[in-house]
Amino acid sequence: MPSSPPYRLSVAPMMDWTDRHCRAFHRSLTRRALLYTEMVTAPAVIHGDRERLLGFSGIEHPVALQIGGSDPGQLAEAARIGEAMGYDEINLNVGCPSDRVQSGRFGACLMREPQLVAECMAAISEAVNVPATVKCRIGVDDQDPDESLFSLVEACAAQGVSTFIVHARKAWLKGLSPKENRDIPPLDYGIVRRLKAARPDLTVVINGGVADLDQALGFLEPPDQGPALDGVMLGRAAYHEPALLGGADRRLFGEAVDDVTPFGAVARHRPYLLRSLERGVPLAPLVRPMLGLMHGRPGARAWRRILTVEGVRPGAGMAVVDQALAAVAEAEARRAA
Incomplete structure (x- = not known):
């Protein structure tokens, strides 16, 4: 085909x-x-x-x-x-x-x-x-x-x-x-x-x-x-x-693949984020397009807040993204409990 x-x-x-x-x-x-x-x-x-x-x-x-x-x-x-x-x-x-x-x-x-x-x-x-x-x-x-x-x-x-x-x-x-x-x-x-x-x-x-x-x-x-x-x-x-x-x-394209989850997308995107940070790109413009990624999920508000507030601090790096991911995971665990 x-x-x-x-x-x-x-x-x-x-x-x-x-x-x-x-x-x-x-x-x-x-x-x-x-x-x-x-x-x-x-x-x-x-x-x-x-x-x-x-x-x-x-x-x-x-x-x-x-x-x-x-x-x-x-x-x-x-x-x-x-x-x-x-x-x-x-x-x-x-x-x-x-x-x-x-x-x-x-x-x-x-x-x-x-x-x-x-x-x-x-x-x-x-x-x-x-x-x-x-x-x-x-x-x-x-x-x-x-x-x-x-x-x-x-x-x-x-x-x-x-x-x-x-x-x-x-x-x-x-x-x-x-x-x-x-x-x-x-x-x-x-x-x-x-x-x-x-x-x-x-x-x-x-x-x-x-x-x-x-x-x-x-x-x-x-x-x-x-x-x-x-x-x-x-x-x-x-x-x-x-x-x-x-x-x-x-x-839409008929591929025999699993859907990419928000957590999976961050994992795929991590190498790009790391390369960009190493080149001196600040974290804030890198994560701005990611703010809506957790829309509708438990922890979405914490995800946006952490990326927005912590992401503009001098020296902000992947630890901020990991902190935001952890907040979503914690909120989802609470919802499931």
């Missing part, structure tokens, strides 16, 4: 969240899911500190670089740099609604300029041999999603783009903050299904409000009418409750 493609489950690019330490931690829970960087603008890729902005560990593969911009030449150069650094995919951000992104003429505001997005994608595709993909919204402000989404996809598909990650919400560029844009615009999963039905030749991945693997599986199975979607991208659920990723390889 052919191996399921990595886009069957992916973890969304999330600004200030999905840094290299977060991605390395998520990899301790799932070998198969596709991981994404935070968005990096094309000028930053070209002129910035590449190791700081783009550096990653080999354990993160498969991992995609998300770039932002609207200048085809800049995006092509940024894509070449990303491919040379070893990224497995280059993704263009056509979904971020922040004011800073709008002022730079990239992100969600590009939903209004499908031909420009197509030119950008043509430049990226020509520049690299790895997949070039688009992550978009279904529209912005007063656009009709049946026009805006389909126009964008058709324009890019005409340039050979075959994979689209669709955040199934509009972005309201006027009147809503970036945070509000993650919750207030209503989800429209139906339009993503319609897109796949209209273009079965394309790879269509759904994003937005997916809470767990049960819901993800629902999108990967054919509904009563219409085709199944090709993939699901998890966002905040994967960050705030990362333990759910521990069942992904078995449930």
